Amino acid sequence: DAGVIQSPRHEVTEMGQEVTLRCKPISGHDYLFWYRQTMMRGLELLIYFNNNVPIDDSGMPEDRFSAKMPNASFSTLKIQPSEPRDSAVYFCASSLGATGAGTDTQYFGPGTRLTVL
Amino acid sequence: GNSVTQMEGPVTLSEEAFLTINCTYTATGYPSLFWYVQYPGEGLQLLLKATKADDKGSNKGFEATYRKETTSFHLEKGSVQVSDSAVYFCALSDNFNKFYFGSGTKLNVKP
Numbered sequence: 001d002a003g004v005i006q007s008p009r010h011e012v013t014e015m016g017q018e019v020t021l022r023c024k025p026i027s028g029h030d031y032l033f034w035y036r037q038t039m040m041r042g043l044e045l046l047i048y049f050n051n052n053v054p055i056d057d058s059g060m061p062e063d064r065f066s067a068k069m070p071n072a073s074f075s076t077l078k079i080q081p082s083e084p085r086d087s088a089v090y091f092c093a094s095s096l097g098a099t100g101a102g103t104d105t106q107y108f109g110p111g112t113r114l115t116v117l
Numbered sequence: 118g119n120s121v122t123q124m125e126g127p128v129t130l131s132e133e134a135f136l137t138i139n140c141t142y143t144a145t146g147y148p149s150l151f152w153y154v155q156y157p158g159e160g161l162q163l164l165l166k167a168t169k170a171d172d173k174g175s176n177k178g179f180e181a182t183y184r185k186e187t188t189s190f191h192l193e194k195g196s197v198q199v200s201d202s203a204v205y206f207c208a209l210s211d212n213f214n215k216f217y218f219g220s221g222t223k224l225n226v227k228p
Contacts, residue, residue: 031214
């Protein structure tokens with residue numbers, strides 16, 4: 001299996017521009033997670049989906065951030081407009097199923113390093 | 118609420134030294150516990166997991182035992198190698214499939 005795929009790997013943009021990050025989860029996984037990692041705040045869960053439906057978006061920092069999952073094999077995280085404080089590494093992860101079933105292990109993609117100038 | 122606390126780093130060891138990275142958790146219900154490892158420039162990789170009390174997870178010489186009485190899941194390795202240098206994250210998974218990660222502990226192993 002190819003694992004979780006993210007694109008682009010690196011993104012440099014200017015403040016005010018729209019940024020779209022993309023994720024392809026592992027085939028057959030029902031859960032998809034978006035995280036942000038910074039030195040100051042560590043690893044933060046932004047939002048997660050179950051069967052393409054957003055379940056918990058309480059970690060999304062503000063209205064400039066939005067995430068969609070139009071089908072089981074694709075998700076996007078969009079920032080519009082971007083700001084320098086959004087600079088971070090954004091990870092996508094997927095898992096097969098629910099806690100307790102032994103299928104809750106999350107598999108991470110390689111991340112997208114976003115720099116907003 | 119749910120949370121994970123792990124020892125701050127960096128931890129610097131010589132090759133072949135014994136490693137312990139402490140992790141304690143607070144959780145309702147019966148969480149699963151995990152250790153993930155992150156090498157420079159890469160995503161997090163599952164190192165080991167335990168799904169119930171007294172379970173021991175192990176992989177690549179690393180071990181951790183799920184201790185409900187002390188709410189701990191300490192990571193240990195008997196003899197570290199330079200290639201083990203990375204950041205290690207303790208995490209728990211609640212009954213709703215949501216993960217809570219610790220802040221990470223950076224391990225530096227010197228030859």
